[in-house]
Amino acid sequence: MNRELYGESVVNGSQRESDSEVIDVEAVWAIVRRQWIVVSVCMVAGLFLGIVYLLSAVPLYTSQISVLIDRSNKQFADQLTLGGGVLDDEGSVLSQVELLRSQTIALSVVDKLKLIDDPQFNASFGSLYKSTYRTIVKIFSVSQWFSSDEGDSVADLEQRKRDAAAGVQGNINVTRVGRSYVLTVAYVSPFPNLSQNVANALGDAYLEDSLNSKYEATRRASNWLLERIAELRQQALDTDLAVQKFKSAHGLVTAGDQLVSDQQLSELNSALIVAQSDVAKAKAKLQRIEQIIDSGETDAIVSDVLDSSITNELRTKYLNASKLEAQISAKLGPRHVQAVRLRAEMDEYKRLMFDELNRIAQGYRSEVDVAEAREKTLAANVADATGVSANANETMVQLRELQRESETYRNLYQTFLQRYQEAVQQQSFPLTDARIISRASASTRPSHPKKILALAGFLALGMFAGAGIGAFREFRDRFFRVGDQIRSTLGLEFLGTAPLMAENAAYKAEPVSDPRTVAKFGPIYDYVVDHPLSSFAETLRNSKIAVDLACSTKKTKVIGIVSTLPGEGKSTIAVNFAELLAAQGARTTLIDADLRNPGATRALAQHAQAGVLEAILGNQDLGRLCLVNPRTGLRFLPAVIKQRVPHSSELLSSPGMKSIISRLSEVNDYIIVDLPPLAPVVDARAFAGTVDAFLFIVEWGKVSRRLVRQSVEADSYLFNKCVGVILNKVDQGKQKLYQKYGSSEYYYRTYSKYYNENA
Structure with a gap:
């Protein structure tokens, strides 16, 4: 249906509540309004x-100093210190921050200011608790019962110092100023003078620790260098002695840095090259003069001919005779006696000149022979020296290795000796990389x-x-608040709301003169009759229309009123719904079918002596069992339970109950059946086959949506016959906190003028 x-x-x-992927601003605002x-x-x-x-x-006072990691001494510090004293990277600055927070600095401050005896410091930050704790531990420590008092006092003094240092550490705050090399050291205490003194002492202790650490590092380095220098000195001497012994053992004589054999070989090679050059030169001169002699050229000249006075004189005479012969031949003819004589003198001069050339050529041959002999001698000497040098070079490989080792130790010795001298200078000239640029002062206002x-x-x-x-x-809040939740969660139509009505505990029913009439124990059961123009009455009218539309073919409509849990007000709705139908002129009978908790009977007929149970079991006359409301004409069949009924579901589904419905259908237009709740018992499901339509009652803000949905889904037959849901006990003041724009609740003020709760 x-x-x-x-x-x-x-x-x-299936899941009925859709999840929105977009934030519902209106829902968020509604939550804000509610909470x-x-x-x-x-x-x-x-x-x-x-x-x-x-x-x-307790007010706390903060004093702070500023410490600069000084970079101006970088070059000077690098020259004097072993590891370099300037901080160049982020990690080094952070290391100085941790150093300022360290126990070493704190202990130095404790000793310098004698904080363990300072009453202000001991009164700060739970020192009393610590003292009490140490006293209790000492009392219950069995090992200290048998220890000496002197040892206990020393140990207790050390423990007090450590505790004081921990107190100082716990109140130090060291921060770096931006990306600079300035560190701010702050100390917090309840006393301004104490904060000032401790802050200044922290800066002084940091500088002293820096100086002491550098001095100790330099002193340790000096001692280590001194030991290392002694080792290197001995190793240098040993390696140098090994070189000299190796030379003596292998007959290696050196001049400077080179072997004598290598020097000789070099000189012989140079002399051989010169000799080879002389041989080539002598051969060239000899070859040239032989060419002149063979060609008979009188005009050819060599250097030695120019240097010879005899040859120059003969050449002069030859040229003069040639000139004179040419003149005479030109004047007197070539056959003249004088011309013939002059040509004979020229031939003689020529012969004498070539004889002189042969003598010079003979000298050239002697020079060639001498040069070749010298060349051969030098070549032989070079070959001998090369053999000697090759043998010496094989030995020189080992000698060079010894010399390199000796040179290495000598250089190391010189380097370490220089570093040792620098370290000694540093010991006498300490230098720090930090300085205090701002001293702490006593604070006049508390910082905390x-x-x-x-x-x-x-x-x-x-x-x-x-x-x-x-x-x-x-x-x-997993409950039903508005009608949209009914539709989205249950898939059922929302019929309307019933307001929360306070029951009058002092209300007493009027005495009943006729035992066959109803006696109502509360005004809420006559609410729709007393207030026909109320919103509650309109909700019930809407329910009637829904039933009429769903059961239009039925002459008599059997309507079941159900809820999920007891106490949701279904009996109140059932009584008012039945009264509304009767007041509108419909023949209506209300049956209290909740055989385990007959709420309608307690509201209308506490004086009844028999009812539906007797009708089912005894087939009695319904006219005698039904009570009547003379105001509206409503007939009511109560459920008088004198003892618990364990098989109520069988009774509701029995032929006797069906017979009651059948007989009432003949004389009624509407039969309203107040059924038990769905969650605890199965009575309503057992009776579902007899019902034409169900009205589902849900209490506003009390019953979880999950339970209601499970109850509805448990029986699809009942779900199909359910025409809608009524939200009962609605707090009108709170409901507006759950309304959404566009919903029926949002426009309640607009159409509320159609209702009159007082009429």
Whole structure:
């Protein structure tokens, strides 16, 4: 039936609530409206705690100094220190920050200021608790019962120093100023003078520790260098002696850095080259003069001919005779006696000149022979020297290795000796890489607590706590609040709401003169009769129309009123719905079929002596068992339970119950059956076959949506006959906090003028 009216909007086991991927701003705002009181209360509580904290907190004073990691001494420090004293990277600066926080610096401050005997320091930061704790430990420590008092005092003094150092460390704050090399060292205590003294002492202790660490490092390095120098000196001597012994053993004589044999070989090679050049030169001169002699050229000249006075004189005479012969031949003819004589003198001069050339050529041959002989001698000497040098070079491989080793140790010795001298200088000239650029002064105003920040923090804490509580409440709010939730979760039509009506505990029913009339125990059971123009009456009218549309072919409509849990007000709805139908002139009978908890009977007929149970079992006259409301004409068949009925579901599905419905159908237009709830018992499901339509009652803000959905889905037959859901006990003041724009609840004020709750 319901599927035909409203479509297939529910499938068993499926998820009905769609998840939106976009943040619903309106839903968030609704949550804020619902939970703002919780958040406000938590914020007020947080503000109150903040005020209490400020009133009870001990004021703390902060003093700080500024320490500069000095880079101006970089070159000088690099020359004097072994490892370089300037900090160049981020890690080194952070290391100095940790050094300022270290126990070594704290212990130095404790010793310098004698903080273990300072009453102000001991009164700060839980020292009394620590002293009490040490006393208790000492009392219950069995090992200390038998130890000496002197040993205990020394150990206790050390422990007190460590505790004091821990107290100093716990109140130090070291920060780096931006990306600079300036460190700010702050100390916090309840006393301004104590903060000032400790802050200044921290800076002094840091500088002293820096000096001491450099001095100790340099001293340790000097000692190590001294030992190493002695070793290197001995190793250098040993390797040098090994070189000399090796030379003596292998007959290696050196001149400077070179062997004598190598020098001789070099000189012989040079002389051989010169000799080879002389041989070539002598052969060239000999060859040239032989060419002149063979050709008979009188004009050819060689250098030695020019240097010979005899040859020059003969050549002069030859030229003069040639000139004179030419003149005479030209004047007197070539056959003249004088010309013939002159030509004979020229021939003689020529012969004498070539004889002189042969003598010079003979000298050239002697020079060639001498040069060749010298060349051969030098070549033989070079070959001998080469053999000697080759043998010496094989030995020189080992000698060079010994010499390299000796040179290495000699260089190391010189280097370490130089570093040792620098270290000695550094010991006498200590240099730090830091200096204090700003001293601490006594603070006149407490730095803690920061009142505005503390109040803001507590206020924010209260706000977050309230938001958390509100979020938890919203998470736990899994109930039905508006009609859209009914449609989306159950897939059923939302018929309307019934307002929350307070029951009058002092109300007493009027005495009943006729035992066959109803006696109502409360005005809420006559609400729709007393207020026919109310929104509650309109909801029931809407339910009547839904039933009429769903059961239009039925002459008599059997309507079951069900809920999920007891106490949701289904009996109140059933009584008012039946009264509305009767008041409109319809023949209506109300049956209380809740045989285990007959709520309608307690509301209308507490004086009844028999009812539906007797009708089922005894087939009695229904006219005698039904009670009548004379005001509206409603007939009511109560359920008088004198003892618990264990088989109520069998009774409701029995032929006797069907017979009751059949007989009532003949004389009624509507039969309203107040059925037991679905969750605890199965009675309603057993009776579902007899019912034409169901009205489902859900209490507003009480029953979880999951339980209601499970109850509806458990019986598809009942679900198909359900014409809609009524939200009962709705708090109209709170419901507006759940309304959404465009929903029926949003426009409630607009159409509420059509209702009159007082008429």
